[in-house]
Amino acid sequence: MRIESTQRSVCEPFRRVWQANGGAEYFGNPITETVTETNPLTGKIATMQYFEHQLFVLDQASQHVSISPLGQWQASWLLNGTRQASPILALLSGPRRAVRPFEQVEIQVDAGDYVGPASLRIVDSAGQLETSQSLNLTGQSQSLKLQAQGALGQHYAVLLIEGKVSTINSSIYQLTASTSIQTGVAAYDTMPKKVENFLRNDVSSYEYKGYQIRGYRSPDSYLIWLRDHVHQGLGYRYFEHDLTSTLDYFRREQKATGAFDDYFAMVNGEPVQGRIEVEADLEYLFVQGVYQAWQATGDTSWMLEQKPAMLRGINYSLSDPQRWNPDLQLIRRPYTIDTWDFEYGGPTIAPDGKSSPRHWIDEKTRFGIMHGDNTGMAHALALLSKLEVTQANFAQANQWLSRSQQLTKQLNQVAWNGKFYLHNVLEQPFDIPEVDEARQLSLSNSYALNRYGMEASRALAIIDEYYQRRVADSSNLSSEWFSIDPPFPAERFGTTPGWGNQPGEYVNGGRMPLVGGELARGTFRWGQPAYGFDILRRYAQMIEAQGGSYLWYYPAGNPGISGPQTLATDGWGSTAMLAALIEGAAGVNDQAALYQHVQLSPRWIVEPEVQQAQVTARYAASQGYVSYRWQRQTNGFQLDFTGSGQETTLQLFLPNDAPANVKLTINGLASFGHERTLGPSRYLEVRLTKATGTVNVSW
Numbered sequence: 001m002r003i004e005s006t007q008r009s010v011c012e013p014f015r016r017v018w019q020a021n022g023g024a025e026y027f028g029n030p031i032t033e034t035v036t037e038t039n040p041l042t043g044k045i046a047t048m049q050y051f052e053h054q055l056f057v058l059d060q061a062s063q064h065v066s067i068s069p070l071g072q073w074q075a076s077w078l079l080n081g082t083r084q085a086s087p088i089l090a091l092l093s094g095p096r097r098a099v100r101p102f103e104q105v106e107i108q109v110d111a112g113d114y115v116g117p118a119s120l121r122i123v124d125s126a127g128q129l130e131t132s133q134s135l136n137l138t139g140q141s142q143s144l145k146l147q148a149q150g151a152l153g154q155h156y157a158v159l160l161i162e163g164k165v166s167t168i169n170s171s172i173y174q175l176t177a178s179t180s181i182q183t184g185v186a187a188y189d190t191m192p193k194k195v196e197n198f199l200r201n202d203v204s205s206y207e208y209k210g211y212q213i214r215g216y217r218s219p220d221s222y223l224i225w226l227r228d229h230v231h232q233g234l235g236y237r238y239f240e241h242d243l244t245s246t247l248d249y250f251r252r253e254q255k256a257t258g259a260f261d262d263y264f265a266m267v268n269g270e271p272v273q274g275r276i277e278v279e280a281d282l283e284y285l286f287v288q289g290v291y292q293a294w295q296a297t298g299d300t301s302w303m304l305e306q307k308p309a310m311l312r313g314i315n316y317s318l319s320d321p322q323r324w325n326p327d328l329q330l331i332r333r334p335y336t337i338d339t340w341d342f343e344y345g346g347p348t349i350a351p352d353g354k355s356s357p358r359h360w361i362d363e364k365t366r367f368g369i370m371h372g373d374n375t376g377m378a379h380a381l382a383l384l385s386k387l388e389v390t391q392a393n394f395a396q397a398n399q400w401l402s403r404s405q406q407l408t409k410q411l412n413q414v415a416w417n418g419k420f421y422l423h424n425v426l427e428q429p430f431d432i433p434e435v436d437e438a439r440q441l442s443l444s445n446s447y448a449l450n451r452y453g454m455e456a457s458r459a460l461a462i463i464d465e466y467y468q469r470r471v472a473d474s475s476n477l478s479s480e481w482f483s484i485d486p487p488f489p490a491e492r493f494g495t496t497p498g499w500g501n502q503p504g505e506y507v508n509g510g511r512m513p514l515v516g517g518e519l520a521r522g523t524f525r526w527g528q529p530a531y532g533f534d535i536l537r538r539y540a541q542m543i544e545a546q547g548g549s550y551l552w553y554y555p556a557g558n559p560g561i562s563g564p565q566t567l568a569t570d571g572w573g574s575t576a577m578l579a580a581l582i583e584g585a586a587g588v589n590d591q592a593a594l595y596q597h598v599q600l601s602p603r604w605i606v607e608p609e610v611q612q613a614q615v616t617a618r619y620a621a622s623q624g625y626v627s628y629r630w631q632r633q634t635n636g637f638q639l640d641f642t643g644s645g646q647e648t649t650l651q652l653f654l655p656n657d658a659p660a661n662v663k664l665t666i667n668g669l670a671s672f673g674h675e676r677t678l679g680p681s682r683y684l685e686v687r688l689t690k691a692t693g694t695v696n697v698s699w
Contacts (some may be wrong), residue, residue, distance in 0.1 A: 003029050007087045014049050014056045017065045027067075028052020031085035031165040038154045038171035050168055052085060086164035088114050092157050094172040099148045101616060101627035101642055105173050109159065110141040111166060119160040122172060124150030125623075126644065128691075148175050149642035149692050152623045177625045179238040181586060182614040183604065187540035188581060195578045196239045198549060198569035199232070203240075206266040208249070213264070215246030219551035219570040220562045223263040223272065226250055226282055227339070228572050230289040231514070235575025238582075241621045243293040244302060250286060251309045258316030260286055262341075276341040277360045280323055280333035280373045283313035284380035291383040296619040298594040303387065310384065317377060322361055325427065329410045331373040334358070335366045335424055337484055337493070337500065338442040339373070340507045344432070347494030357494040366430065371421035372444025374411045375451045378404045382452035390592075408453035416458065419465045420445045423484065434489045441465060442484045443507075446515045449522025459526040460679050466519055467531060476557030477538040477545075478511035481519065483552065485509060498562040510552035510560050513539060517576025524584030527681030529603040529653070532584050539577050549574045586615045587651070594624030595643050598691075601651035601683070602630045605637060626691070636662070636698030645691040652697055654682040662699045 001010045008030035010018050018027055032050040039046040039057055047058040057066045090111035099105055111118065118137050122130045130150045135142075148155075157172035158165060181188050199216065204224055206213045215224035216232045229246050237243060246264075253261045253273065260282040262275040275282070287310050294303040317323050317331055325332045334343040342357035343365065350356035358365075381404035388397035415422045423440040445462050448454055470480035487509025495501045500508035516535050523532035543549055548568030552560035559568070583589050587601030595617070604610040611632045618625035626643035641648065652673070654662065662684060664671050673686040684697065 005029065005085075005087065007089055008033055008085060010049075013058060013063060013065055017056065017067070018051070021067075027054050029085050032168050037169070050165075052165075084164045086161045086166040088112070088161050088166050090114070090118075090159050090161070090166040092120075092159055092167055092169040092172060094157070094169070098174040098176040101148055101175065101177055101625075102614065102629055102640065103148045104145050105148050106143050106145050107157070107172060108141060108143050109135065109137065111137050111159070111161065113139045114161065115139045116161070118166070120144070120157065121160070122146070122155055122157045124155050124175070125153030126151035130155065130692075147640075148173065150175065151644045152177055152618075152625060177616050177618045177627060178620075179582070179618050180614075180616050181581065183607075183610045183612070185607070185609050187537045188585065188610075191536075191540065191578060191581055192238070194543060195235055195574045198574045199236050199239060199571050201569040202232070202567065202571040204265065206264075208264075208266060208271060209252075211245065211249065211252075213245050213249045214242045215249075215264075216571050217265075219567050219572055220565060221263075222565055223265045225263045226260060226289070227262070227279075227285055230285045230292070232571045232575045233289060233292045234579040235571070237292060237296040237619055237621070238578075238617065239620050243296055243621050244299070247286070247289050247293060247306065251306060254309050254312065257320065258283070258312035258314075259320075260313055278334040278336055278343055278358070278365075279339075279341055280317070280331055280370070281339055281376055283317040284373075284377040286310060286313050287380035287383055288376075291387065294387070295590050295593045296624065297621045298624060300390065300593075304391075307387075314377075314380070314384070325367075325369065328369060328414055330369045330407070330414060331377055332367045332427065333370050333373055334361060335368050335426065336370070337488070337507045338370060338423065338444050340500075342493050342495060342500075344488075344492060345494060346491060355494075366426065366428065368424040368426040369411070369414055370424045370444070371411060371415045372442070372447060374407055374415075375421075375444065375448040375453065378407045378411070378453045379451035381407065404453060412458075418461070420462045421448060432488075436486055439486060440484055441469070441482060443482070443512065443515045446518035446522060450518060450525060456526060456678060459522060460528075463519070463523055463526060463528055463531065476511075476553075476555070477542050478513070478516060478553050478557065479555070481511040481513065481516035483507040483510050483512050483515065498560070504555045505560060506552055506562060510554065511557075512552050513542075513549060513570060513573025514551075514576045517573060517578075517580050520577065520580035521584045524580065524587070524603055527677075527679030529585070529606045529681070532580060532603075533607050536577065536581055536585060582615075582617050586613070586617070587653075588615065588617045588626055588628075590624075591647075591649065594619065594622055594645070595626045595691075596624075596645040597647040597649070598626045598643060598645050599649040599651055600626070600628060600639070600641055601653060602628070602639065603653050604630055605632060605653060605655050633698065636696065639695045639697075640693075641695075642692040646689065648688045648691055648693070650684075650686040650688065650695060652684040652686070652695070654684060654697075658682070658699050662697055665696045667693050 001015050010030055011034055028051045030051050034049045036047045049056045054067050093108045114137055118135045120133045124130050152175050154171040155173050157169045159167050179192050202216050204217045215229045218225050218228045250260050265272045290306045336343050345358050347355050381400045385397040385400035415425050420441055423442040449459050466480045473479045487503035490502050500506040503509045520532040520535035549570040550559040551570045585603055589599040591597040591599055604613045613630045616627040624644050628641035631638045664673055673684040676683050
């Protein structure tokens with residue numbers, strides 16, 4: 001059936017539905033022919049036809065015709081206030097293959113012998129107008145080129161002639177993205193793929209009680225430890241689709257007290273599960289894990305399902321006599337090496353009758369305040385505050401934030417020595433021969449740099465302490481990535497060789513990439529990017545030299561092999577380094593979930609070998625991503641950015657030679673930003689309510 005006014009046909013099976021239910025009066029006239037392409041409402045290939053008011057879609061299996069409203073944003077961009085079809089038929093076509101951000105897209109426009117003006121509109125999968133271009137059609141097929149940008153997925157195009165719809169293409173091009181760094185410097189460019197390959201070797205999958213569990217094991221144990229799994233989430237979120245099943249397991253196994261288990265695996269069909277009793281960090285780690293998974297998936301319903309477990313765990317940590325010191329108002333733990341799982345003291349007899357390091361709590365346990373448990377909990381409480389804000393629970397959010405600040409204040413009074421956090425402040429001090437406790441710099445100081453509650457003055461003091469120890473001993477690539485320095489003398493913890501029995505091995509003074517990664521990320525965060533780049537380069541050299549990455553290294557630089565389960569694909573340290581690269585050097589920081597609000601702070605201008613950089617960070621479990629191109633210029637730089645979000649905060653690093661007043665343009669228009677300092681570094685900060693744009697900074 002031909003509609004003369006619009007020069008379109010209504011064919012079966014759409015014709016009978018159209019005629020039987022009101023025809024043009026109700027549905028409007030057709031504005032396309034019947035097409036088989038991507039349904040903009042489902043993202044699946046379908047046979048369909050656009051009418052002026054509705055979209056008809058044919059189900060191939062049942063041959064049933066469904067009628068869908070175009071939807072508010074579809075109507076607004078497709079029709080621009082009109083629901084009329086142009087009598088001039090046109091064709092729009094784009095690339096057949098999927099394209100990546102900033103890739104050039106060529107679009108063909110063919111309106112037959114029509115000569116005159118036209119308007120082309122392209123909108124991304126989130127309904128954001130990507131481009132609106134005025135065309136002058138010449139009666140011949142013509143092409144135009146544009147850069148791919150906006151939300152991932154199918155992008156839509158409509159051609160308007162005299163304000164009426166000439167044609168629609170609901171999949172003019174498909175945008176895809178994956179995490180990558182391109183700078184021309186191999187140390188940075190190859191790291192994402194190397195870490196992804198490490199992680200492929202670190203993943204473990206089990207079935208237990210009818211549930212599938214997929215998690216990331218320890219570099220020195222076959223078990224999935226909650227701690228190792230959560231920390232590695234800073235890296236595997238860029239490659240992994242399952243971010244929730246391991247956390248769901250630990251939630252299901254949570255004890256009535258609120259305590260979480262520590263580890264899990266299946267061996268010969270039987271579960272290996274439990275908690276090392278001396279550990280005091282699991283409850284805050286569960287909160288951190290939930291927050292990270294929510295960021296990468298955007299699954300708020302799942303996050304809310306975890307909330308009761310998070311609250312029970314927090315309450316346990318902040319009230320149970322084994323975990324909480326009511327006088328100091330701080331989390332306590334037995335005198336272990338930082339966050340590790342064996343207490344000071346020679347080998348002794350465990351409750352099971354076997355000789356063992358002290359993994360349990362009894363009347364002989366000596367407690368202290370370990371700073372990492374408390375900075376970690378303060379961080380988790382701040383994350384809980386952010387999650388409450390997403391649900392408009394502002395009063396509860398303020399309470400969690402206040403509790404976080406109180407915990408940090410107490411810790412600073414008890415454990416801060418002016419340069420860093422003391423390793424463990426004993427509740428009842430005892431003599432520890434041959435150990436200078438006042439100088440012991442332990443690994444959680446590096447973690448503190450990247451947690452909520454850290455102040456600039458303390459952060460810079462910690463960074464300087466690591467740097468000075470590097471200056472004092474630069475004999476190997478990882479010399480200042482201490483698990484603890486100075487270490488304890490031999491045989492103080494009852495461990496076997498390779499597990500901290502001797503100073504300089506394992507957590508008793510071994511050098512750890514996880515420390516280097518957290519330190520590097522902290523240096524970028526607190527205005528010391530040159531030091532951060534140096535750490536990243538050294539780590540790349542270590543991977544090349546050793547053919548892999550290990551949990552720890554001896555002071556001489558050789559890999560630490562604790563036993564047959566040791567992997568050369570250390571997921572814990574490598575993901576910390578990847579986080580330093582993406583969040584620190586590249587400066588991509590998610591301020592909410594799915595990069596809906598992203599902070600961009602590229603520090604490439606400090607790295608003289610990088611003239612230009614293209615960076616993409618993509619959560620594999622969702623469509624959340626951000627991508628940018630950074631270009632060094634003679635006296636300034638240009639930043640083109642795009643992504644899936646709605647808000648962008650630009651924190652633009654200014655080099656030392658930039659004058660006090662720099663010039664800023666946004667999308668070609670003169671603008672201004674707020675200049676701020678952080679340590680010795682200067683930034684120009686701009687907040688934009690958009691995810692795509694071009695910024696130029698010059699002087």
